Amino acid sequence: MTTLEVTGGEAVIATLAAHGIDLIFGIPGGHSLPIYDALAQQNRVRHVLGRHEQGVGFMADGYARASGRIGVATVTSGPAVVNLGAALGGATTDTSPMLVVASTVPSDLIGKQRGPIHDAGETIEVMRPLCRHVARCNSVAEIPTVISDLIYKLRSGRPGGVYCEIPTDILSARDVVKLSAPRSPQRPSPDSQQVDAAVRLLAGAQRPILWAGAGATVSDAQDEIETLAGQLGAIVVTSALGRGILPADHPNVMSMDGGLFTEVNALIAEADVVLAVGTMFKHEDTAAWTTTLGSQLIHIDIDPEEIGRSYTTEVGIIGDAKTALAAILVQMPERLPASQDWVVRGKEAEAQRLDRRRRQRPDDMRALDILRNALPRQGILTCDRCSLGYWAWRCMPAYAPRTFQYPLGYGALGGALPQAIGAKLAHPDTPVVCVIGDGGFQYTATELIVAVQEQIPFTIVLCNNESYGAIAAKQDRDYGRRFGDALVNPDFQAFAAAYGVPAVKADSLDQFEDHLNRAVQSERLSLIELTLDISDP
Numbered sequence: 156m157t158t159l160e161v162t163g164g165e166a167v168i169a170t171l172a173a174h175g176i177d178l179i180f181g182i183p184g185g186h187s188l189p190i191y192d193a194l195a196q197q198n199r200v201r202h203v204l205g206r207h208e209q210g211v212g213f214m215a216d217g218y219a220r221a222s223g224r225i226g227v228a229t230v231t232s233g234p235a236v237v238n239l240g241a242a243l244g245g246a247t248t249d250t251s252p253m254l255v256v257a258s259t260v261p262s263d264l265i266g267k268q269r270g271p272i273h274d275a276g277e278t279i280e281v282m283r284p285l286c287r288h289v290a291r292c293n294s295v296a297e298i299p300t301v302i303s304d305l306i307y308k309l310r311s312g313r314p315g316g317v318y319c320e321i322p323t324d325i326l327s328a329r330d331v332v333k334l335s336a337p338r339s340p341q342r343p344s345p346d347s348q349q350v351d352a353a354v355r356l357l358a359g360a361q362r363p364i365l366w367a368g369a370g371a372t373v374s375d376a377q378d379e380i381e382t383l384a385g386q387l388g389a390i391v392v393t394s395a396l397g398r399g400i401l402p403a404d405h406p407n408v409m410s411m412d413g414g415l416f417t418e419v420n421a422l423i424a425e426a427d428v429v430l431a432v433g434t435m436f437k438h439e440d441t442a443a444w445t446t447t448l449g450s451q452l453i454h455i456d457i458d459p460e461e462i463g464r465s466y467t468t469e470v471g472i473i474g475d476a477k478t479a480l481a482a483i484l485v486q487m488p489e490r491l492p493a494s495q496d497w498v499v500r501g502k503e504a505e506a507q508r509l510d511r512r513r514r515q516r517p518d519d520m521r522a523l524d525i526l527r528n529a530l531p532r533q534g535i536l537t538c539d540r541c542s543l544g545y546w547a548w549r550c551m552p553a554y555a556p557r558t559f560q561y562p563l564g565y566g567a568l569g570g571a572l573p574q575a576i577g578a579k580l581a582h583p584d585t586p587v588v589c590v591i592g593d594g595g596f597q598y599t600a601t602e603l604i605v606a607v608q609e610q611i612p613f614t615i616v617l618c619n620n621e622s623y624g625a626i627a628a629k630q631d632r633d634y635g636r637r638f639g640d641a642l643v644n645p646d647f648q649a650f651a652a653a654y655g656v657p658a659v660k661a662d663s664l665d666q667f668e669d670h671l672n673r674a675v676q677s678e679r680l681s682l683i684e685l686t687l688d689i690s691d692p
Contacts, residue, residue, distance in 0.1 A: 236282065294330070364430070365387075369397050393410075398553040413441065422501060434456070526588070536560065539570060539589075575613050579606075617682055621643075
């Protein structure tokens, strides 16, 4: 334990550094300047300056999704906090470890509604439904304890957004604090009786399926999933955010389209046992819950509230994915794998759904092939909710964990650009491509200068169809008319030039392929404006 006499702001940075956090995204404000003064006096925590708090939050989220480490953001009081709510909500629904440390109004004015600058009443209550955990520090001495506890919870339980607010007078005040060594994460172990029950079902399974979600990735459970799949002869399917836990071309992997009921979903219904690991069974992973999960479901999740929330379970195991799977492997009796025909049928179902897509939309699928082929297997793709992003969510293979980012749960627009910045900072030597629509780009386009300032190289594919394309498509389908979807856009080539970013326009698939390959290989910050009207899948 280390004892220090410091300001509240210095206590924040010292605590983060003590927990191995070496990067923080932020924008200063009058109330949070003590944190910035502390940053100025040290070199253990690097600061990346954003342009809008929403972008700052998405940078931290993208860093966390790509690395598995905690993404940290700091902002000032009131509107700054609310501005990053979209990123916090996305981190929570998509199981991404993100910590926000923010200032709030002076202690004696909290909740008084007397109108001090940045007063939003009880800002902590605004954040509560968006976060996994929230806390307020009421003294300088509390700061290390409170922040350490939030970090411990992120590393021990189900990750998500967590929020810590500190009154500005506490950040400025000076006191003696005690810094303790970080506590080792304690991820829950499974109940042995439930493990035994799961083993009994799996031991006799002849049509087994392993369904891996984001929790399997968080737990680094890929080795256990591959070993168990081999022993059982199981088909492995993943949620969108679990994609890449095993490579898409692994012989046991069957990719699915979470938004549409296909041949793959029909085959899942034939399973005699489905073992689901670390998944919420989201709307956009289950074709709106029309997927039947075999005749018997085993569900492993670190969050007890997820067991039975969307599907009735035969066996529910509360625990860390890796630990629970290891326990199952220890208890699993020797058995012959299921018939090879079962896995072959999985690959056939996958091929049928993808072949049908290629027949229906050959150009759209070729655009996706171009995108996939330009990225190396370990390359990272950050996708916004845009037409090409929707195609990537439904049909694009991934070959490594944490290489596919998509706003699946909360579903905010504009995240892909700042998330690419965070992802590239997490993996400086890995190519990163951002796919974003013309509408979503204009939510966070100003964060482009952050990449310029910090010299962060990645490729932006800006899909310009001069509309909110998915909205237009839904209006056509459901109402037979359009309203409020058309966009008058700036000259994106001139916009990129104003930021000093090389940009080109691709008006055909051949041009797109050429420009994208050159951009990824150049390892420079660049923008490709794709003018093809990709359909809504």
